[in-house]
Amino acid sequence: MxxxxxxxxxxxxxxxxxxxxxxxxxxxxxxxxxxxxxxxxxxxxxxxxxxxxxxxxxxxxxxxxxxxxxxxxxxxxxxxxxxxxxxxxxxxxxxxxxxxxxxxxxxxxxxxxxxxxxxxxxxxxxxxxxxxxxxxxxxxxxxxxxxxxxxxxxxxAKAQAEGGSSKGQEYQRFWTQMLAELSGRQLDWTRSGKGLVQNWLALPSGTTGITYRCSFGRAGLCSEIFFESPEPAVNDARFAAAEAKRETIEGTYGGPLRFDPLIGKKGCRIADYRAGQIGLTEDWQEYVEWFIACQTRLRTAMTNVFGSLSPMGR
Structure with missing residues (x-):
């Protein structure tokens, strides 16, 4: 040696x-x-x-x-x-x-x-x-x-806070569970291993201004790719490039996706949704499986269409 x-x-x-x-x-x-x-x-x-x-x-x-x-x-x-x-x-x-x-x-x-x-x-x-x-x-x-x-x-922080958020603690436990699943399945989507108290989990795409995300909201669970460049014109160009390939993207994804330009907002998204809420702890593993399956299909669809996300518009 x-x-x-x-x-x-x-x-x-x-x-x-x-x-x-x-x-x-x-x-x-x-x-x-x-x-x-x-x-x-x-x-x-x-x-x-x-x-x-x-x-x-x-x-x-x-x-x-x-x-x-x-x-x-x-x-x-x-x-x-x-x-x-x-x-x-x-x-x-x-x-x-x-x-x-x-x-x-x-x-x-x-x-x-x-x-x-x-x-x-x-x-x-x-x-x-x-x-x-x-x-x-x-x-x-x-x-x-x-x-x-x-x-x-x-x-x-917990001792100083008045009425700490139990929902925040639930988010943290859920994302920690999901990150453990990603690691156990050797899905190299993130280096993070600790969930945060927020209702969303950001997963890097490898391209500045584009992020894959999983989240809980009023509509339930959301799996998405989010265009969030500080330059609105860059987001618009990337979204337009994806929308022009919508039929191919959805065909590879295996189902319809919502293309949401989010007019007046800081970014725009392509997403899939399902019912669910963080309080239903007995369904957490099912949610994890759905997030992983949807993210896998979404990443495959975007990669098959564009090869790399970098050429989508700058």
Whole structure:
């Protein structure tokens, strides 16, 4: 067996801004795996006032903003100050600090921030290294050294809230059950493993501004593909491209779909529905099966027609 050896990170990424930050931008999934997020990074050197944040993006599973401050060196006070400045300037939910080594004082500072801030603010510390075996290509090694105590935060939030939502807790249990089914069936639709208290579950499509979703609403259960680019013209073009292929999409899907332009709204959708409500816990497994079956058919139909969702319109 070969021996695992550490490699100087500067041999792989000679320059932090010119090499390491672009690598992170192109390999968001690697960082997302460590953080447990469906991470999509959309910009490098994002302006925050007169300063420039290394990376900004979103957790596609929750829609929450993620900012990243990275350095190819041990942590220092300067970068801690920058991290807090950027967090305040962007109002980020998830704040990520990456360094080659975390000094104990700085790791403790992130732990303190996670303890003192509310449940909607999370700080992560990630150590980055490079390894290889003999003459193999170098491989990145990312290790989570600081993370939020979500359990502690949720307990505090529940204790402080008046009349906590039992329905929210039901949604959380249901989505956790469904995510476990996706993992057990090796359906690589999301990296998330923990359900949230909202009535919907977002599943990334691999294309910015397009998301697959499962949700509960007034009409019952909804399985959909949702066009949600911040540019309305992009959504309109993508929806029109799909509507022009409606007969083929529905033929592959195996039934009718509702094409809803959602005039005046922030996006538009193609969806299928069935009766159901979150309170009928005895039907949850049936709901899970329906969501998985419909999402599988919808993904197959869209892929067969377009190959990739990227060419649908920009």
């Amino acid at each position: 070969g021996k695992l050896e550490m490699v100087d990170a500067r041999q792989v990424w000679p320059h932090e801004a010119h090499d390491f930050t672009p690598w992170l931008l192109a390999n968001a999934g690697t960082l997302g795996d460590v953080l447990g997020m469906d991470l999509e990074l959309s910009a490098a050197e994002h302006a925050v006032g007169t300063f420039a944040l290394d990376l900004i993006g979103v957790d596609q599973a929750t829609g929450e903003l993620v900012i990243v401050e990275n350095q190819l060196a041990p942590t220092d006070h300067t970068h801690l100050g920058q991290l807090l400045t950027y967090a305040g300037g962007t109002d980020a939910v998830n704040v990520v600090w990456i360094a080659t080594r975390f000094r104990e004082e700085h790791r403790a500072a992130l732990d303190w921030l996670n303890t003192r801030t509310d449940e909607a603010t999370r700080f992560f510390g990630v150590e980055v290294g490079v390894v290889r075996i003999a003459t193999s290509p170098p491989a990145p090694l990312l290790r989570l050294v600081a993370q939020p105590n979500d359990w502690g935060k949720s307990v505090r």
